[in-house]
Amino acid sequence: MQRPRLKPPASIWKRIDSSPERLISLAALAVAFGALCVSLWQLDMAKQHNVLSVRPYxxxxxxxxxxxxxxxxxxxxxxxxxxxxxxxxxxxxxxxxxxxxxxxxxxxxxxxxxxxxxxxxxxxxxxxxxxxxxxxxxxxxxxxxxxxxxxxxxxxxxxxxxxxxxxxxxxxxxxxxxxxxxxxxx
Incomplete structure (x- = not known):
């Protein structure tokens, strides 16, 4: 039984490069992940603002x-x-x-x-x-x-x-x- 051969990284990039749909999908995934990170950061900032804005004295x-x-x-x-x-x-x-x-x-x-x-x-x-x-x-x-x-x-x-x-x-x-x-x- 033969072991599956790992393809060198250059061939993977060739395949991605050859298919624009995959490249667009990866770019959309990166943008979505970035938007998620920014949303979580904004949520934390909003909570900090609320804590400070309703502080009793x-x-x-x-x-x-x-x-x-x-x-x-x-x-x-x-x-x-x-x-x-x-x-x-x-x-x-x-x-x-x-x-x-x-x-x-x-x-x-x-x-x-x-x-x-x-x-x-x-x-x-x-x-x-x-x-x-x-x-x-x-x-x-x-x-x-x-x-x-x-x-x-x-x-x-x-x-x-x-x-x-x-x-x-x-x-x-x-x-x-x-x-x-x-x-x-x-």
Whole structure:
């Protein structure tokens, strides 16, 4: 039994060269493969663009505008994508109060020597989400606000050793962190 002979490469090219249909087919195959590669690259670039274009930017901002103004701590989403909270911690003089769900403000305020009834308080729940442009008051003045309470709010917002760390994710499950203090530089 004879073994099939391998044809030298020159004879293969001769055969391709002799048949224009084969040459056109190979060229079409190369163009299709190139188009597939470009399409996959564009798909990856579009996903990267979408991830960046819907990124949330959550932050906590202190406000002290006086008796009729906006006073307190506000949690805002300054980005253009939904931000999903995964953790919140407040540190006061090295002591950390952390977790979502259970309101930590009364304990924080008592430990600072401030009256919790002077404040309206809000602590985010587990897996809370903030849509773009949303602003939530997490610590503000109470409706029972009296002159002593005004001083308590000003004291809290001008205390230098209070810091907040906020961890959150985007819709694409990218993790982000905001770290800042509640100190209002007056």
């Amino acid at each position: 959550l932050m906590v901002t202190p406000h002290l505008a006086g008796a009729n103004g906006k006073n307190g701590l506000y949690l805002t989403n300054e980005g253009i994508g939904l931000g999903i909270l995964t953790s919140l911690s407040v540190s006061v003089s090295g002591k950390v109060y952390a977790g979502l769900g259970k309101n930590q403000w009364p304990k924080i305020l008592r430990d600072m020597g401030l009256e919790p009834l002077c404040f309206s308080i809000g602590w985010p729940t587990k897996v809370a989400a903030l849509r773009p442009g949303m602003e939530i008051e997490i610590l503000g003045k109470s409706k029972l606000f009296n002159s002593g309470c005004e001083l308590a709010l000003a004291t809290f917002l001008t205390t230098k050793d209070v810091s907040i760390e906020l961890r959150y994710t985007s819709l694409y499950e990218e993790e982000h962190t905001f770290s800042g203090d509640t100190f209002l530089n007056l």
